[in-house]
Amino acid sequence: MRDELLEMFVQANRLLDEGRKDLAFPMFIELAEKGYKYSFNTVGLLLDSGARGEVAKSDAMSWFRRAARAGDTCGAANLGISYLDKGNRKMARKWLSRAISMGDVDAGVDLASTYFGPNGVRQRVRVRQILESVLAWEGLDSESRRRAADMLKKVSQST
Incomplete structure (x- = not known):
């Protein structure tokens, strides 16, 4: 069967x-x-x-x-x-965090994006930590790597 x-x-x-x-x-x-x-x-x-x-x-x-x-x-x-x-965003963070813990490194980029809003970036330190961790992962695909780098640049420019 x-x-x-x-x-x-x-x-x-x-x-x-x-x-x-x-x-x-x-x-x-x-x-x-x-x-x-x-x-x-x-x-x-x-x-x-x-x-x-x-x-x-x-x-x-x-x-x-x-x-x-x-x-x-x-x-x-x-x-x-x-x-x-x-x-x-709360439920998005829960499930994206779970995806990361299950081994989906690309979900880290989506997790970081949950902190971006119409009024800028919330919890800049947390976002920076997430993105730096994401960029350190070897299994990250090139599109996710580019998105993470772009987001990290925005976070750095907004401080």
């Missing part, structure tokens, strides 16, 4: 890579309903991008939460980003 689910997951991802959301989405739903935890985050992403014809943010967040609770670092990060998009 496990091998069948893995094969179905690989096939669904292949369809997704080919741009066939219409065929991939029901497969990911079936996988998720069968408890295949690696599909939870993808179901959330597809719902968040309108796979059912409309964007379903709250449904997507439920799947991200389920993914995070199953140990998926991307699920935790996506849930944090979803909360940030909704303006709930």
Whole structure:
């Protein structure tokens, strides 16, 4: 059974890579309903991008939460980003911090961004610490590294 689910997951991802959301989405739903935890985050992403014809943010967040609770670092990060998009910085920080503790170093950039607001940067020392830690991580991708460096520059200029 496990091998069948893995094969179905690989096939669904292949369809997704080919741009066939219409065929991939029901497969990911079936996988998720069968408890295949690696599909939870993808179901959330597809719902968040309108796979059912409309964007379903709250449904997507439920799947991200389920993914995070199953140990998926991307699920935790996506849930944090979803909360940030909704303006709930407290919950965004909680889930982004959890994603970092689970090993998602790129979530550190999003965590730092929760301290930026319309009136500038709050808690500059905390933001600087986060960004300096993020920039020290070897596993950080180049786009996240650039964003972190840009944010650190803004923090330094605003003091």
